[in-house]
Amino acid sequence: MSDEELMCKYQEGEMNAMDELLIRYRNPLYRFALRLSRNATEAQDIAQEVFLKIHQFRNEYRPIGKFRTWIFSIAHNLCISRMRKTKWLVFWPRKHDAPDELMDFESPDPSPQQVASGNEMSEIVKRCIQGLPFLQKEALILREYENLDYREIGQILHKPVGTVKTLLYRARVQLKNKLLPYMGPEGGYNV
Amino acid sequence: MFRRHVIKELSAYLDNQLSERRAKTVKAHLDSCAVCTQELFRLKKLSEALKTWSLPGLSPDFDNGVKNKIVRAELEKGEVTMKKRTVAILIPSSVLAMILVIAFLGSMQLYVKRGLRGRLKGAVEEISESYSQPLISLSGKSKQQHADAAAFGPYDVNGAGGSITRSAKMVGGIKSSMGDDRSWGEEGTLSVTSSREYASQTEPAPGQGSIIVVEPVLPATGEGKKIIRTANVNLEVEDGNEAFKRASLICQELGGYLASSNFYKDKEGRQGGTITMRIPKDQFLVALDRINSLGKVESSYANSQDVSQEYANLNTQLGTAMIVYNKMLEALQRRQVSIPEAMRLESELTPIRKRIEDLKNKVEYLNNAVSFTTITVSFHEPRVSEKVLKEQKRSIQENMLTARINFLKLLGNIIKNIPAIIGVILLLSTVLVIAYLFVLLVIRFIKRG
Numbered sequence: 001m002s003d004e005e006l007m008c009k010y011q012e013g014e015m016n017a018m019d020e021l022l023i024r025y026r027n028p029l030y031r032f033a034l035r036l037s038r039n040a041t042e043a044q045d046i047a048q049e050v051f052l053k054i055h056q057f058r059n060e061y062r063p064i065g066k067f068r069t070w071i072f073s074i075a076h077n078l079c080i081s082r083m084r085k086t087k088w089l090v091f092w093p094r095k096h097d098a099p100d101e102l103m104d105f106e107s108p109d110p111s112p113q114q115v116a117s118g119n120e121m122s123e124i125v126k127r128c129i130q131g132l133p134f135l136q137k138e139a140l141i142l143r144e145y146e147n148l149d150y151r152e153i154g155q156i157l158h159k160p161v162g163t164v165k166t167l168l169y170r171a172r173v174q175l176k177n178k179l180l181p182y183m184g185p186e187g188g189y190n191v
Numbered sequence: 192m193f194r195r196h197v198i199k200e201l202s203a204y205l206d207n208q209l210s211e212r213r214a215k216t217v218k219a220h221l222d223s224c225a226v227c228t229q230e231l232f233r234l235k236k237l238s239e240a241l242k243t244w245s246l247p248g249l250s251p252d253f254d255n256g257v258k259n260k261i262v263r264a265e266l267e268k269g270e271v272t273m274k275k276r277t278v279a280i281l282i283p284s285s286v287l288a289m290i291l292v293i294a295f296l297g298s299m300q301l302y303v304k305r306g307l308r309g310r311l312k313g314a315v316e317e318i319s320e321s322y323s324q325p326l327i328s329l330s331g332k333s334k335q336q337h338a339d340a341a342a343f344g345p346y347d348v349n350g351a352g353g354s355i356t357r358s359a360k361m362v363g364g365i366k367s368s369m370g371d372d373r374s375w376g377e378e379g380t381l382s383v384t385s386s387r388e389y390a391s392q393t394e395p396a397p398g399q400g401s402i403i404v405v406e407p408v409l410p411a412t413g414e415g416k417k418i419i420r421t422a423n424v425n426l427e428v429e430d431g432n433e434a435f436k437r438a439s440l441i442c443q444e445l446g447g448y449l450a451s452s453n454f455y456k457d458k459e460g461r462q463g464g465t466i467t468m469r470i471p472k473d474q475f476l477v478a479l480d481r482i483n484s485l486g487k488v489e490s491s492y493a494n495s496q497d498v499s500q501e502y503a504n505l506n507t508q509l510g511t512a513m514i515v516y517n518k519m520l521e522a523l524q525r526r527q528v529s530i531p532e533a534m535r536l537e538s539e540l541t542p543i544r545k546r547i548e549d550l551k552n553k554v555e556y557l558n559n560a561v562s563f564t565t566i567t568v569s570f571h572e573p574r575v576s577e578k579v580l581k582e583q584k585r586s587i588q589e590n591m592l593t594a595r596i597n598f599l600k601l602l603g604n605i606i607k608n609i610p611a612i613i614g615v616i617l618l619l620s621t622v623l624v625i626a627y628l629f630v631l632l633v634i635r636f637i638k639r640g
Contacts, residue, residue: 022254030249040247044256047249051257052264125244143206144241150208169202176237183236 003067011058022051025068028146029075035129035141036079046082050075066152072142073156083134121182128178136171139164196220196227205234293613300606417502417557420475420564422493427573428486431462434570438466441481445474447563463571469563482568502557509550516543 003024010017029050034043053074054061061070129137138157142148148156150164157164197217203209204217221228250256428434435454442449447470454464470478483491523536605612 018257019254022257026253026257027249030253031246034246035244040250044250044253048253048257048260052260055261056264121240121243122245125241129241129244140241144238145244150203150206165203165208168206169199172202172234172237175241176233179237179240180233183233183240 003071004063007054007058007061007067008063010054011061018051018055021054025071026051029071031145032072032075032141033079035126035145036134036138037082042082046075046078049078053078065155068148069152069155072146072148072152076138076156079138124179124182128175131178132171132174135159136167136174139167140171140175143168196224196230198227198230201227201231201234205231205238293609296606296609299602300609416497417499417561419496419498419557419560420472420493421495422475422479422491422564422566424479424482424491424566424568425489426482426486426568426570427489428570429572431456431464431570431572434485435462435464435466437485438468438482438568438570441478441485442466442468442470445478445481446471447474447478450565459574461572461574463569465570466568468566468568470566472562472564475564475566478564478566482566485568486570498557498561502554502561505550505554505557509547509554512543512547512550516540516547519543 001020003021006017006020006024010021026047029047030043033046033050034040037043037046050071054071061067129140132140135157139153142153142156143150150161150168153159153164154161159167197204197220200209200213200217204214207214209217221231426434431454435452439449439452447468450467450469452464452466454462456462468478479491479493519536519540523533523540528536
C-alpha cells in the first residue's frame with residue numbers, strides 16, 4: 001500500500017494507518033531533522049511534531065502530490081520555525097549544552113590530526129556538512145540521504161529545480177574541497 | 192568536441208537529474224574529456240564519503256511520544272472547542288443582558304423623571320422635620336423682669352444668698368439667650384415646659400441604672416424638737432441647663448430660696464453645676480423627691496443635727512441675761528445716782544446688753560437653721576450624653592439623607608446621559624476591535640515573514 005493510500009485511510013479514521021506511516025517515516029524524518037539540528041533530542045522532537053502535524057492537518061491533505069514530499073515539507077517548515085525560534089542556524093556550540101551533544105570544534109573544517117587518530121570519517125563529513133549554508137545543506141541531505149529528486153527537493157524547499165541544482169552543485173564543490181584531502185591520494189583541482 | 196567542460200553539469204548528471212538529451216551530451220563529453228571524467232570520479236567518491244555519516248538510533252519510545260502528543264493535542268482541541276462554545280454562548284447572552292440593562296435603565300429613566308421631584312420634596316420635608324426644635328413656653332411675672340434678667344447672661348448665676356425671684360430671672364435670662372419664643376403671664380409662678388422632654392423628666396425614671404442610689408434616711412423628728420436638716424444630692428442629668436432651671440423652679444415652688452448656685456461648662460461641652468437651696472422644713476421631703484426626679488441619682492446624703500439642748504440653753508441664758516439686765520436697769524432708774532456712778536452702771540450694763548444681743552442672734556440663727564433645711568444639689572451631664580447621641584444620630588441621618596439625594600441626582604444624571612455613555616462604549620469597543628484585528632494582521636504578516 002502506498003503512502004498516499006495510507007494517508008487516505010488515516011483520513012477516513014483508520015488509526016492503524018498512522019502506525020504504518022510511523023514505521024515508514026520515523027527514521028527518515030528523524031535522520032533529516034538530526035542532520036539539520038544540533039542534537040538528537042531536538043531532532044526527535046521535530047520528528048514527533050511532524051507526525052502531530054500530519055494528524056492535525058489530515059483532513060487538508062489531498063493526494064495530488066507525493067506524500068513523501070508533503071511530509072518532508074512539513075519537516076522543513078518545522079525546522080525553519082524551530083531555527084527562527086532557537087536561532088540554531090548558528091552552529092557554533094553553546095557552552096551550556098550537554099557534553100555528549102556538544103559539537104566541540106572551533107571550526108567546521110576538521111584538522112588532519114583528528115582524522116589521523118582513527119576512522120573518524122563520519123565525524124568529518126558531519127562537520128563539513130554542518131558548515132554548509134542551510135539551504136545547500138538541506139538540499140544535499142534530501143538528495144544524498146533521502147534520495148529525493150530535484151523536483152521533490154524544489155517542492156520541499158519552495159525553490160525551482162534550477163535553484164536546487166545550483167544549491168547541490170555549490171554544496172558538493174565546497175564539500176569536495178574540504179573532504180578531498182581525506183579521501184585518497186589523488187589530489188583535486190577546482191575548475 | 193566541447194570548448195567548455197561540463198563540470199557544473201556533473202552533479203546533476205551523477206544524480207541522474209538531467210534531461211535525456213542533456214545526459215547524452217554530457218556522457219559524450221565525458222568519453223572524450225579526462226578532466227571531467229576525473230571530476231565525476233571525485234564526485235562519486237564524495238558521495239560515497241557522505242554515506243559514511245552515521246547517526247544515533249531513534250529512541251524506542253518515539254511512537255509513544257507521537258501518540259501522547261496527538262492525545263494531548265486532541266484534549267487541547269477539545270478545550271478550545273469548549274472555549275469557542277462558551278464564547279458562542281457568552282456573546283448572545285451578553286447582548287441579551289445589555290438589551291435588558293438598557294431596557295431597565297430606560298424604565299428607570301422614566302421612573303426617576305416622574306418620581307425624582309417627589310422624592311426630593313419628601314427628603315426636604317424630612318430634613319425640615321429633623322431640624323425642628325422642641326417648643327418651650329415660659330410664664331413669669333412680667334416680660335420686663337426677664338428683659339432685666341437677660342442682662343445677667345446665661346451662666347452668670349453665682350448668686351449666693353440670692354432670692355427665688357432672682358433665680359427666676361436667671362432662668363428667664365437663660366431662656367432669652369436661647370432665643371426661644373416665650374410668653375409671660377402677668378401673675379403666677381415661673382413655669383418651664385418642654386413639649387417633648389418635660390414629661391419624661393418630671394416623672395421618675397423606671398430604672399436608675401447600675402448606680403447605687405442611697406435614699407436619704409431622715410432622722411426622727413420629735414414634737415417641739417429643734418433639728419437642723421441638710422442633704423446633698425449628686426445627679427447625672429441629660430441637660431444641665433434644663434436641670435438647673437428645674438431645680439430653681441422646685442426651690443421657688445416650695446417656698447424656699449437659693450443660697451448659692453454655680454453653673455459651668457467643661458472642655459468637652461458638658462454642663463454642670465451646684466445649687467444650694469434653703470427649703471422650709473415642712474417641704475424637705477417633697478423637695479428631695481422632686482430633686483431626685485431631675486435625673487439619675489448617683490448619691491444622696493441626708494443629715495440631721497438635734498440642737499434642742501443648745502436651743503434651750505441659749506433661751507435660758509438669754510432669759511437670765513434679760514432678768515439681770517432688767518433688774519440692773521430697774522435699779523438704775525429707781526436710785527438717785529450721781530453722774531459718775533450712772534456712767535459706771537451704764538458701762539456695766541453694756542456687756543450684759545451685748546451678751547443678750549449675741550444670744551438673740553444665736554437663737555435667731557438656730558431658728559432659721561431649723562425652719563429652713565439646706566439641700567445641696569450637684570448635677571452634671573454624663574460623658575456619653577443622650578443629647579449628644581441624638582445630635583450625632585441626627586447628623587448621621589442628615590448625612591445619609593444628603594447621600595441619598597446625591598445618589599438620586601447621580602442616578603438621574605446617568606440615566607439622562609445613557610445615550611452618550613452607550614455611544615462612548617460602542618466607539619471604544621470599535622476602536623479596540625480594530626486595534627485587535629490590526630495586531631492580528633501584523634502578527635500574521637510577521638509569521639509569514
